[in-house]
Each structure stands twice: as structure tokens, then as C-alpha cells.
Amino acid sequence: MTAPREEAPRPAGGEPAIRAFRPEDKPGIVAVIKSVYDDYNYIVDFDHFEADLVDVQSTYQDAGGAFWVLDDGGAIAGCVGVLPREGDACELKRLYVGRAYRRRGWGSRLLATARGWAIAGGFRRMYLWSDVLLEAGHRLYMKSGFRMGRETRAIDPTNPTSVERFFIDENL
Numbered sequence: 001m002t003a004p005r006e007e008a009p010r011p012a013g014g015e016p017a018i019r020a021f022r023p024e025d026k027p028g029i030v031a032v033i034k035s036v037y038d039d040y041n042y043i044v045d046f047d048h049f050e051a052d053l054v055d056v057q058s059t060y061q062d063a064g065g066a067f068w069v070l071d072d073g074g075a076i077a078g079c080v081g082v083l084p085r086e087g088d089a090c091e092l093k094r095l096y097v098g099r100a101y102r103r104r105g106w107g108s109r110l111l112a113t114a115r116g117w118a119i120a121g122g123f124r125r126m127y128l129w130s131d132v133l134l135e136a137g138h139r140l141y142m143k144s145g146f147r148m149g150r151e152t153r154a155i156d157p158t159n160p161t162s163v164e165r166f167f168i169d170e171n172l
Contacts, residue, residue: 016070016072017071018070018113019071020069021061021067021079026053030053033094040133040162049157052094064083064084065084065090066082066114067081068080068110070109078110081114082118084121084123089125089126089127090123092126093128095110107136108140111140119172124170124172126168126172129165130164130165131162131164132152132164138167146167148165149167151165
């Protein structure tokens with residue numbers, strides 16, 4: 001796999017930058033995800049559903065995947081990860097954008113970063129699972145070439161009302 005693609009660090013007072021994960025980013029990543037979960041009365045559970053966030057380096061980067069953050073002058077404002085899966089497929093994971101950064105194109109840019117990495121790595125298909133309540137994310141995925149599958153699953157033991165829907169892009 002190629003190294004994660006990064007945007008250049010932003011100058012003081014400039015735009016946020018998408019860059020590769022660093023260990024010191026973990027509290028900011030957790031805060032962004034928790035803020036989204038709070039909107040749906042979900043609980044972050046590192047023992048089960050969010051176990052991949054306990055050690056992002058091992059789960060993503062050391063496993064041949066990648067993880068990026070949206071860095072706004074040291075404050076983490078969003079994130080996205082990708083993991084290699086079977087054959088020519090990879091899985092998009094953890095695309096979250098903080099409330100103040102939504103509807104400004106950052107979700108699209110994070111997704112484009114992940115897709116660019118996947119294409120450069122020779123992947124031809126990218127799939128994801130997304131909670132059925134995250135409709136804005138679903139619109140982004142569909143606009144970006146994903147199609148919504150029929151499959152759903154409920155696998156989060158801490159948030160039993162959470163149901164995820166499958167999306168796939170078979171034409172990277």
C-alpha cells in the first residue's frame with residue numbers, strides 16, 4: 001500500500017487540513033464521534049463497537065489501511081479510515097465531521113482522500129456500513145458513486161436501536 005495522501009499543513013488563519021492520523025489525535029477523534037453519537041443518544045463503547053479506535057495505528061495503519069483527520073489548527077474536526085478487505089475491496093470506516101464543519105465540503109474531501117488512497121492502492125471496490133439515521137452521510141455516499149444495498153444489520157450491543165445499511169461503489 002502507498003502511504004496516506006496528505007494535504008499540506010495549513011498556514012495560520014488558513015483552512016483546515018486533511019492529514020494522516022497521529023497518536024495524539026485520538027482524543028479529538030473520540031470527541032468528534034461522540035458529538036455525532038450524542039445527536040442520536042448513542043453511547044461510544046470502546047470494548048465492542050468502537051474497539052477499532054482503541055489503537056488506530058494497529059487497527060488501520062499497521063494492517064495495511066489508512067486513517068486521516070481533519071485538523072483545524074490542532075483541533076480535530078473530522079476523520080475517516082479505510083481497511084483492506086477481501087480481494088480488490090476495501091472498507092470505508094469512521095467518516096465523521098464535527099457539527100461546525102458540516103455542509104462545508106469537508107465530508108466530501110475526507111471521502112475523496114480515502115477514495116484516492118484506495119485507487120492508488122489498486123482497490124476496485126469500496127464498501128461501507130452506515131447507521132440508517134445518518135441521512136446526510138447517505139446523500140454524500142450516493143452523490144459520490146455509492147449505491148445503497150438492501151442489506152441491513154444491527155451489531156452494536158451498546159446501542160441496540162442502531163441499524164446499519166450497506167453501501168458499495170464497485171467502480172473505483
